[in-house]
Amino acid sequence: MSTNKKLTTSWGAPVGDNQNSMTAGSRGPTLIQDVHLLEKLAHFNRERVPERVVHAKGAGAHGYFEVTNDVSQYTKAKVFNGVGKRTPLFIRFSTVAGENGSADTVRDPRGFAVKFYTEDGNYDIVGNNTPVFFIRDAIKFPDFIHTQKRDPQTHLKNPTAIWDFWSLSPESLHQVTILMSDRGIPATFRHMHGYGSHTFKWVNEEGEGVWIKYHFRTEQGVKNLAPDLAAKLAGENPDYHTEDLFNAIEKGDFPEWKLYVQIMPLEDANTYRFDPFDVTKVWSQKDYPLIEVGRMVLDRNPENYFAEVEQATFSPGTLVPGVDVSPDKMLQGRLFAYADAHRYRVGANHNQLPINRPKNEVNNYQRDGQMRFGNNGGGSVYYEPNSFDGPAESPEDKQAAYAVSGYADAVAYDQFDHYTQAGDLYRLLSEEERTRLVANIVEAMKPVKVEEIKLRQIQHFYKADPEYGNRIAEGLGLPLPQEV
Structure with missing residues (x-):
């Protein structure tokens, strides 16, 4: 296949040989002066950026x-x-x-x-x-995601950690019900x-x-x-x-x-x-x-x-x-x-x-940093306020104010009803959908190694709807906890 395009290095120079390394004689060793080879290998080593901690795929x-x-x-x-x-x-x-x-x-x-x-x-x-989501305060997010990732010792997924966290975080029940329903896949x-x-x-x-x-x-x-x-x-x-x-x-x-x-x-x-x-x-x-x-x-x-x-x-x-x-x-x-x-x-x-990159023009005073594209602001003014007609704020675009009150403190949400909406969702499902929901939960909880975690989670299902809790308990072969 012929082409009029010349293969080039990353700095634009034409490449004369992309099939053979430059060596000292036919049997080597390879020469460090082969900068095209070095560039290819060095770039290859750096082709991956860190994957997203969540939402990687x-x-x-x-x-x-x-x-x-x-x-x-x-x-x-x-x-x-x-x-x-x-x-x-x-x-x-x-x-x-x-x-x-x-x-x-x-x-x-x-x-x-x-x-x-x-x-x-x-x-x-x-x-x-x-x-909805599993938690309602960002301070719990790193802990929650740790339970979804791999165990630091076994490097395996850990159902015990997952259900331990959920059972100790009853606000997760609504999202758990959605996840374990047909909509989970x-x-x-x-x-x-x-x-x-x-x-x-x-x-x-x-x-x-x-x-x-x-x-x-x-x-x-x-x-x-x-x-x-x-x-x-x-x-x-x-x-x-x-x-x-x-x-x-x-x-x-x-x-x-x-x-x-x-x-x-x-x-x-x-x-x-x-x-x-x-x-x-x-x-x-x-x-x-x-x-x-x-x-x-x-x-x-x-x-x-x-x-x-x-x-x-x-x-x-x-x-x-x-x-x-x-x-x-x-x-x-x-x-x-x-x-x-x-x-x-x-x-x-x-x-x-x-x-x-936005489609409209970007005007700000940010400069430098790795992988800076364009002319880096050129020779324009690089601070604000200034006397040289640089970009200025537009008060009409401020975010609207809203009232706040109270003391600076680590405070939870006022409401702790984690069960009504999860129960409403369960009751909205058809009998066939409920059966599949229960089967999915039972299958997911079977590998949990600590019975106390299973019993704690069953309480949450029961509080959302007694039938919900009973069916999970039966599926796991466990009695309803005395607390319910």
């Missing part, structure tokens, strides 16, 4: 968001205003606990992270395929909903605010995998979900989701029956119905996995005017942790990479 795609309903009365965020307006986006789907080479079809929540390239900068919605990335999970604040042009929650609802329908088929696929095709997404887009079967929001007046947060900032809880759709915002379409595969999917960085703190945060304790921790993870993993200038 993932797949991504490009697409667009189209507004289908005017919500300008609620938010000034331009991405959500103007029926028919389209904004380019990139999405990354992922599993949470496994390593980069793990199987797609394991029982695990799925990451659902969307980057909108808006005219006011990038906006990220970084959520999961579940509306989606059929594909295309056949699952996505959620922002946390509560956010929308602010309109008049400075009026509302609390909101995001819901991406799949237009393909929700489909899940039976555990035996999921296990078979994990062995035969561990990249099943990655392959499915790529192939669907490649053949023009573009997946779609509709974006809805639930909207809560600010004052309702003080009187609602659950704390609306607690990410282990959902808002009833009877109280706050879904309001359509637009549709998301994925229509283009990445050209290069590493450049686009692996180096894509998302953070719930990547915000635009019109979207503010809430006092959600888990969200508050993520605002720091996500961007900090990217600074460690990809570098301080990760937002200058093409996949992360």
